[in-house]
Amino acid sequence: MHSVRARLLVAFACIMVAALVLAFVGWRGLTDTESALEELRREILPDISHSLELAERTASLASLAPFVAEASSPSQLQHDRERLQQRVQQLKQLAGRIRHLESAPQLRQLLERLYGTLDELIALTQQELFQREDLRQLLYRLEALDGDVALPAVDQLLAAASATRRELERIEHRFSTRTDVNSKLAASATPIFALRHRQLDLKQRQSYLLASVRATSDQLSAEVKGFVDSLQQRFSQQQQALSATVNKGQVRILTISLLALLALMSGTALVLNLTRNLKAVTGLMTRLAAGVTEQATPAVQRRDEIGSLARAFNVFRENSRELQSMTEDLRQQQRLLQTVFDNINDGLSVFDRDQRLLAWNPRYLSIFGLPPERVHRGVSLASLQTLMSKAPHGNRTLDNRPLDMTETNLQRPSQPIRFERYYRDGRVIEFRSQPMPDGGFVTLYSDLTDRKAIESQLRQAQKMEVLGQLTGGIAHDFNNLLAAVIGNLQLLGQQRDLSDKAGRYGQRALAAAERGASLVQRLLAFSRKQLLHPEPQSLNGIIEGMLDLVEYSVGSQIEIRTRLEAAEDRVFVDPGQLENALLNLALNSGAAMPDGGTLCFNTRLERDPQHGDRVLVEVGDTGHGIPEELLERVFDPFFTTKEVGRGSGLGLSMVYGFVKQSGGDIAIDSEPGRGTRVSIRLPLYQGPDQSADDGRATPLTYGEGEQVLLVEDDGLVLEAVEEMLAELGYEPLSCRSAEEALALLEEGQPDLVLSDINLGTGLTGIQLRAKIRERWPDLPCVLASGLPREQLDSRYHLPADAPVLAKPYRLETLAQALSNALNRA
Known part of the structure; x- marks a missing residue:
């Protein structure tokens, strides 16, 4: 909702709705208040008034009871009875008008008890009047007796008519002991005494009923007071509810009033904003009419009518600017096109x-x-x-x-x-x-000269990558074969009854096998997967140390010259691999100069801000050179320009792999008839010196009958290593899978586990080592593999702290690895 009109309508609608709701809430609150007041007036207040009147009439009725009991004639009693019944009827009508009398059942019971007591009092008073009249007639007959009646006895009977119960009993006793009483007087005395006794009983009952009336009246007053208190409590509750209703209505009214005020303020702000933006746009139009075009337009981001007007003005202004600057733009574009051209x-x-x-x-x-x-x-x-x-x-x-x-x-x-x-x-x-x-x-x-050169380098790198993958893939199987061959040849050499001739044959075979292992390492160097041991080295020192070997290798007909200008500059490389690379280059140069020539070794420091400082070593010759069409293939594996049987074609390819893995670059420059120059650039090492191994041979260490669990899936390697372990003084226990090894470990724990990493299907040697460390943490485990550690890391996630025995290994290497593992354990 971005329209100004829509927002204004919404604001006014909100105000109108708020007003209607406010009126409704106020009306509803007044109605609820009126209903509550009406309920109080209709129910609570009349009940309180009637209850108080009931108490008052009850007290008046109780005060009338003694007059009924003291009535002296039936007519008076009849008059008092009518008055009493009239008041009782009024009292019943008044009790019937009390709406909530059922909530006070004791009050109704007390009223019923009062009614019954009054009825009984009237009946007793009536009996008492009748007995009084009978006694009066008996006394009248007594006074009319003949003169022969003893007067003292008559006086006693007359006194008995008004005597109390004790006096009556005393008079009756004296009368019974008189001797002057005739039969007539005795006959008159008996009813008199009986009537007086009944009269006294009625009086006693009347007194009890009067006391009961007073007690019931007092109880009624107390019960009415309690009933009035409950009504007053209910009245208080109704009053509180009414106050809560009024407060709730006030809160609602206040909330709605605030909302209405907020809607009113929003509408006012909207109107003010509308007028302000209209004024700003109007001022811009006025300035644009005066020729001023460089001015910011307000309210462009608004999504209502003002924003549409501002954007339309922007379009109008931009058109004006374009018309003014079109000629200048055309001139600038012409200059730009000419500059680009x-x-x-x-x-x-x-x-x-x-x-x-x-x-x-x-x-x-x-x-x-x-x-x-x-x-x-x-x-x-x-x-x-x-x-x-x-x-x-x-x-x-x-x-x-x-x-x-x-x-x-x-x-x-x-x-x-x-x-x-x-x-x-x-x-x-x-x-x-x-x-x-x-x-x-x-x-x-x-x-495209540079691009073609880069494409050629890319194709070369791709070929190197593919061939490197191939080389790394066969290294494991080839090393397993060499492990079996070297192990068996070493075991053969340990035989004491071996003839000299057989010994020479075995040594030649062992040397050939070790050359094969070296060839695998060189292949891995080409594939950039061999395990290098780089150290800070001086190129000058390495070259000077191998000059005699180079002179012997290339022949005396070739002159060797050196120009070593990097005496203080070091590189971080594997010295053995660097010597191998330089010797390969020297041999290639010697083969290119069969009739003699000059072989040069040059070193110097190159300052390169872009790639960093590097040390350059150049190997050049004055041989027959390499044709241009063959230059791009010289680093290919197995490619050679030598005669069949005089070269493997792996020399330059392995140099290429070593240099790339060491972080350097290699380039070759050659021209037929003028010789070849190979340039190797290695990063300048600027770190601290590192101590190198002294290279002393490790003496052969023998076991003391320790049991070694050998896990190897290759049968030839398994048999060879079993015999090597026995030769070293260990007791071999063999199996071909990790699962078999775990089963054997459950039966009994050996002193050490020697396992290949790649065990075919099932668990790998690394997984077996993890389970052994989890179940038998004190049992040492040595791993062996024909793959380089980098490939083991990527393929099998080899732990950093896991020692690996590289295949093929010699007897001395195996002995040292087992001894180290047992000593660590």
């Missing part, structure tokens, strides 16, 4: 439909060596090609077929043409012609 690395020429020159750049002249005074506008293509033909060359297509230039010149105005021109000095020029719409053609001329 004059300074591009490729030559360029434009010919019209009549094959006459229209335009060219300076590179066109320099790339073909054309004299500037002979090149001008309108010169023909044929004339220019005649000038170009002074330098011998050949034209070929991209697929290396010869090209007819006459036919090509006819095709260039009508179709794209691309071909290459090869000069005898090694230069390669590429022609790329494109026809033009109005006839003629334009041609770009690129010097």
Whole structure:
């Protein structure tokens, strides 16, 4: 929603909705408050009023009870009864108007008890009046008796009519002991005493009922007070709920008011922003009308009507700027095109439909060596090609077929043409012609000499990589064969009953096998996979130390010269491999000078800010040289220019591998009849000195009957190493897989485990070593392999702390490795 109109409508809609919601919430709050007040007025307050009135009427009813009990005549009793019943009826009606009387069941029970007590009191009072009337009639008859009745006895009976219970019992006792009582008086005395007793019983019951009425009234008052308290508590709860409702309504009203205020502020800010941006755009238009174009446009990023207006203004202003700067841009483009035309690395020429020159750049002249005074506008293509033909060359297509230039010149105005021109000095020029719409053609001329050289180097490196992979792949199997051969030959040499002649044969075979092992190392050097031991070395010292060997190797007819200028400069290389490389180069030079000549060794320091300082060693000769077409193949393995049987073709290829692995570069420069020069550049070593091994031979160490578990999948190697272990004084225990080895270890633990790394299918020797270290941490394990450590790292993830016995190994090497492992354990 980016429209200003939409945002304003939304803001006003929010304000309107907020107002409606505010009104609804206020109305709903007032309605809820009114309902709550109405409920209080309708239920709580009347119940409180009726309850208080009930208490008051109950007290009034209780105060009327004594008057009922003291009624002196039936008419008075009837009057008091009617009054009492009227008040009881009013009390019942009042109790019926109390809505929540069921919440106070004790109050209803007390009312029912009061009603019953009053009814019983009225009935007793009525009986008492009847008995009083009967007693009065008996007394009246007693007074009418004849004069022969003893007056004292009559007085006692008259006193008994109003006596208390104790006095009555005393009078009755005295009356019974009188002797002057006749039969009539005795007959009148019995009912009098009985009536008085019943009258006293009724009085006693009346007193009890009056006390019960007062007690019930007091209980009613207390119960009414409790009921009123509960109603007041409920009233308080209703009041709290009403206050909570009012507070909630206030919060809602406040929240909605804030939202409405926020919507109002947003709308106000939007209107202010709208007017401000409109004012800014209007000012820009006014300044643009005055001719001012360099000014920033506000609100361009807005996605509403203001932003659309600002962007439209931008387009209008840009059009105005373009109209003003078009002429200047055209002039600048013309200068730029001319600069590019004059300074591009490729030559360029434009010919019209009549094959006459229209335009060219300076590179066109320099790339073909054309004299500037002979090149001008309108010169023909044929004339220019005649000038170009002074330098011998050949034209070929991209697929290396010869090209007819006459036919090509006819095709260039009508179709794209691309071909290459090869000069005898090694230069390669590429022609790329494109026809033009109005006839003629334009041609770009690129010097491909450097690119061709780089492509050649890339192809050479690719061939080296493929052959290196092949060499590394066969190294393991070949080393296994050599391990079996060397081991058996050494065991043969240890036999005491061996004849001298057989001993010589064995030594020759052992020497040949060790030369084979050396050849494998040289092959691995070529494949850049041999394990080098680099040290800081002086090139001058290495060359001076091997001059006698070189003199002996190349023959006395060759003069050796040295120019060693790198006395203080060192390189970080394997000295043995460097000697081998230099000797290979010297032998190649000697073979190139069968009739004698000069062999030169030169060293010097080269300062190179781009590649770093390097030490240069050159091996040059004055031999017959190498033809140009063979130079790119001299580093290929098995390629040689020597006669069959006089060379393996691995010399230069292994030198190449050693130099590349040592971080250096190698180049060869040769010309038939003038000799060859090989240049090796190695990085200058600027680190600290490192102590080298003193090279002393390690004496042969024998075992003391320790049991060695041998794990080897190659049967020939297995048998040879078993006998070598026995020769060294160890007890061999053999198996052909890691799984078999683990089973044997479960049966009993040997003193040492010697395992090949590549065990065919199943677990590798490295995995076997890990399981042994996990299960039997104190059991030493020695690994052996015919692969270089770098390949073991990449293929099998060889741990850095794992010692590896390189195949093929001699008896002395095996003895030393086993002794070291047992001593470490």
